[in-house]
Amino acid sequence: MIEILTQEKSIYIQIKEMIENDILRDILLEEERVSSTNELAKLYAINPATAAKGVNLLVDEGILYKKRGIGMFVTTGAKGKIMEKRKKHFYDDYVKSLLAEAVSLGITKEELIAMIEGGED
Amino acid sequence: MSILTGKGITKVYGGNEVLHGIDLELESGKIYGLIGRNGAGKTTLLSILTSHNSATAGTVTFDGEPVWENPKVLEHLCFARELNQMLGVSTTGALKVKEYLRIASVYLPHWNQELADRLIKEFGLEQKKRLNKLSKGMLSMVTIIVALASKAEFTFLDEPVAGLDVVARERFYQLLMEEYTQTGRTFVISTHIIEEAADVFEEVIMVDKGTVLLKENTQDLLDRAYHISGHKDEVEKACSFLETHHEETLGRSKGVTVLLEPGQKLPEGCDISIQKLNLQKVFVALCGEGE
Numbered sequence: 577m578i579e580i581l582t583q584e585k586s587i588y589i590q591i592k593e594m595i596e597n598d599i600l601r602d603i604l605l606e607e608e609r610v611s612s613t614n615e616l617a618k619l620y621a622i623n624p625a626t627a628a629k630g631v632n633l634l635v636d637e638g639i640l641y642k643k644r645g646i647g648m649f650v651t652t653g654a655k656g657k658i659m660e661k662r663k664k665h666f667y668d669d670y671v672k673s674l675l676a677e678a679v680s681l682g683i684t685k686e687e688l689i690a691m692i693e694g695g696e697d
Numbered sequence: 698m699s700i701l702t703g704k705g706i707t708k709v710y711g712g713n714e715v716l717h718g719i720d721l722e723l724e725s726g727k728i729y730g731l732i733g734r735n736g737a738g739k740t741t742l743l744s745i746l747t748s749h750n751s752a753t754a755g756t757v758t759f760d761g762e763p764v765w766e767n768p769k770v771l772e773h774l775c776f777a778r779e780l781n782q783m784l785g786v787s788t789t790g791a792l793k794v795k796e797y798l799r800i801a802s803v804y805l806p807h808w809n810q811e812l813a814d815r816l817i818k819e820f821g822l823e824q825k826k827r828l829n830k831l832s833k834g835m836l837s838m839v840t841i842i843v844a845l846a847s848k849a850e851f852t853f854l855d856e857p858v859a860g861l862d863v864v865a866r867e868r869f870y871q872l873l874m875e876e877y878t879q880t881g882r883t884f885v886i887s888t889h890i891i892e893e894a895a896d897v898f899e900e901v902i903m904v905d906k907g908t909v910l911l912k913e914n915t916q917d918l919l920d921r922a923y924h925i926s927g928h929k930d931e932v933e934k935a936c937s938f939l940e941t942h943h944e945e946t947l948g949r950s951k952g953v954t955v956l957l958e959p960g961q962k963l964p965e966g967c968d969i970s971i972q973k974l975n976l977q978k979v980f981v982a983l984c985g986e987g988e
Contacts, residue, residue: 624877
């Protein structure tokens with residue numbers, strides 16, 4: 577949770593994605609407690625209501641769950657869920673814009689595939 | 698849960714009406730940002746809400762009780778005014794930091810001296826210095842100390858970060874969040890440095906030419922604000938049913954700021970660029986019109 581907030585996206589979306597990234601990278605483990613909205617508010621100097629908005633989106637998606645009086649915890653299976661969700665969005669978020677730029681630059685399908693394969697080295 | 702309510706607040710200075718019948722409701726437990734251009738009436742509004750200034754017409758009540766010269770209500774309110782170097786040789790200007798804070802502690806019954814002392818030390822303020830010998834940034838520190846140490850349920854800060862360097866400003870927002878998460882006190886903060894404060898405001902109140910232009914949850918406002926640009930014809934077609942502000946044209950291209958109303962969606966199928974806006978851009982689009 578030590579990424580820097582930027583202006584590109586809504587703050588609560590960034591809070592949500594930061595927690596997701598921490599789960600993907602095993603910085604936050606399943607069944608572990610997540611920083612409270614007050615802790616996030618103090619760390620980033622943001623309104624706790626905004627931090628809560630981001631955290632609640634993850635609760636709605638079943639990635640976090642609430643233990644009454646204790647705090648928010650990472651659900652078992654959260655990591656798999658995030659990966660699945662991001663894979664679903666991968667085409668829209670990355671491939672579409674990649675193809676659009678390739679078309680406007682006149683890069684052929686073969687050239688593009690070669691670039692992707694070459695990038696593995 | 699308390700509510701501070703202003704109804705029809707009007708203020709006339711020598712025949713010149715500066716506030717035009719403002720209605721405003723402030724709930725406890727929130728941080729409000731008050732933004733507006735120079736001369737919009739922010740300081741006058743804050744001083745009337747806290748009974749530091751009288752309204753020409755209109756009322757201010759706290760849970761139904763009138764605020765004006767009502768000690769039972771005023772103990773819950775603190776107005777940390779902006780101090781400026783124009784204090785010069787006035788009585789206030791000649792006061793030492795220590796004396797000024799001591800006077801504040803007398804007027805504010807919930808004053809926490811321990812917190813005041815901690816902040817003086819953290820900011821490195823010299824207590825024996827006179828106010829008129831302090832820099833603009835140091836005067837802002839005094840304003841911040843009064844506000845935080847007042848422990849008042851509703852605390853109003855007028856330009857608390859003016860003249861502070863960027864490190865001190867970030868520290869202020871942190872101190873504010875520490876105090877807020879511990880106590881849930883209400884803060885109303887006026888500022889010209891909008892973008893860095895946007896994230897601490899739960900709600901934003903925009904004041905323009907003596908009226909309240911808008912009072913809305915900050916994130917909700919940002920979620921419905923977009924900048925749309927492209928070929929003039931395309932932009933006009935895309936935005937024909939939308940509320941637009943701040944139109945700019947350059948040759949064949951045109952840009953507008955759009956505020957979506959509930960139920961409205963962004964235009965689809967047009968060859969246009971759609972970008973998100975930050976609070977400062979939204980403010981300029983709404984309050985900078987006609988220039």
